[in-house]
Amino acid sequence: DVKVTQSSRYLVKRTGEKVFLECVQDMDHENMFWYRQDPGLGLRLIYFSYDVKMKEKGDIPEGYSVSREKKERFSLILESASTNQTSMYLCASSSRLAGGDTQYFGPGTRLTVL
């Protein structure tokens, strides 16, 4: 069974704080993704990584950075949190092997920036 875990289900931070969201998967997947989900806007891709130390910008990377030092872990960093980054953050992973593609999601982190 694929397992994707996220460090927190709920997080409250103050404007200007540096925020780390952690994601870990246990299926040896090459690809990992960070999305944010907002009412009326659906899921939007922030960043993805297809290998250790590799990262690619998604549709809305501004205000975010990522880190992938180990294959199983993908971190999303908000360098200076702002109120417009209040959102639900979803991490996903997938395999690049044949028959892959399917993204498996973590439980999400609901971040509130005050």
Next chain:
Amino acid sequence: AQKVTQAQTEISVVEKEDVTLDCVYETRDTTYYLFWYKQPPSGELVFLIRRNSFDEQNEISGRYSWNFQKSTSSFNFTITASQVVDSAVYFCALSRRDNYGQNFVFGPGTRLSVLP
């Protein structure tokens, strides 16, 4: 450009009714994959089904069935004899292989409420 449309924003049905969630997609790729995910109130997206562009066979899994029609670019999802536990937001998604493995486009989602 790729796009996924789920025209139904919200649907309400009474328990035991059948319900169909529509999904229409746009792509110029000849090889692509279609998915359905369920997001219950807990928030986690749960994978339901994956279908590749060369396989137009309909699929049935218990009370769930999927109808893939390339001619109309649709991949509709039907729940038979709905139950309260089916209440969730359902997302249709489209992926294609690129240099890095895949690129997903999600539809806006359909919120299904099944009333007792």
